[in-house]
Amino acid sequence: MxxxxxxxxxxxxxxxxxxxxxxxxxxxxxxxxxxxxxxxxxxxxxxxxxxxxxxxxxxxxxxxxxxxxxxxxxxxxxxxxxxxxxxxxxxxxxLQKNDTAVGFTTRLQHTTYSSSSSIIRGSPILYNGGNAYNGTVFTCPSPGLYLFHVSMLTNTKSGGIWIYKNSQKLTLAYAGSDPQWNGASVSAVVWLDVGDQVYLRPHISTLFIDGNSAFTGVKIN
CATH class of the missing domain: 1.20.5 (Single alpha-helices involved in coiled-coils or other helix-helix interfaces)
Incomplete structure (x- = not known):
């Protein structure tokens, strides 16, 4: 138990x-x-x-x-x-047209000049900025450096064109002594004062100029 x-x-x-x-x-x-x-x-x-x-x-x-x-x-x-x-x-x-730019381009009149003291005419005038070229003489409207160039086509023996400043001869475009058709060109850079004149004259007494000849002038500075 x-x-x-x-x-x-x-x-x-x-x-x-x-x-x-x-x-x-x-x-x-x-x-x-x-x-x-x-x-x-x-x-x-x-x-x-x-x-x-x-x-x-x-x-x-x-x-x-x-x-x-x-x-x-x-x-x-x-x-x-x-x-x-x-x-x-x-x-x-x-582009705006600059009406104050001075310069011109003209064809030379198709004619024969009989005197070396004659002033060669331009016609027609293609451009005339500043209206300084009157068809025979360029009259400087403002002082500066100008470039002038003439190109000539002629059959005159020993023909040529002088670039004049006032009464001073500058450069001559001379066509040579061959009486056949000849071309010539020349340029001149010159300083001009107001009133100075630039124009062209024949190199010899008798000079025939073809109408495709040209005269150009422009103020470059």
Whole structure:
């Protein structure tokens, strides 16, 4: 009987110990699960805060970059508009005739001159800027450096044309001694003051000039 009671007490003790152990394990398990959930929530919150901080920093840097690039963009736009306006101006504005330019071109009159003191006439006058050439003499309207050129076509033996400044001979266009058709040309650059005169005279007493001969003068400076 005593042995049986001892056995019963042992079984009861083991059962009690087992129940307490189960309760303790369950409590520990529940506590661990709750602790795990708590850590996950904390991590999620931390990640959300980190993303918010990152987004704020990115927006701030974008604003700074926009402020830096905005003046450069405006400068590029201004340069492009300036280039376009200059191109439009160049395209739209036509070339204007300069009425103050001094110069002339004339064909020489188709005729024969019988004296070396004759002044060779120009006709027709093709251009006469400044109206300084009257068909025989160019009279300087403003001081400066001038260029004159004469080209001659003739069949007169030893024919030629002198360019004169006032009473001074400058240069000679000489056609040569062959009595066949010959051409000759010559140029002269000369400084003129107001009132100085430039004109053409024959080299010899008798000179025939073809109408395709020409005389040109222009102020170059």
């Amino acid at each position: 005593l042995h049986f009671l001892n056995f019963v007490w042992c079984v009861a003790f083991v059962f009690i110990i087992g129940e307490k152990g189960s309760a303790y394990s369950l409590a520990v398990s529940n506590s661990s699960e709750e602790y795990g959930y708590y850590n996950i929530y904390n991590k999620i919150d931390s990640m959300q805060k980190a993303f918010q901080t990152l987004e704020t920093n990115v927006q701030r840097k974008n604003n700074m970059l926009r402020q830096i690039l905005q003046p450069i963009t405006k400068m590029d736009d201004n340069i492009e508009m300036s280039d376009q306006s200059s191109q439009v101006t160049k395209t739209v504005q036509p």
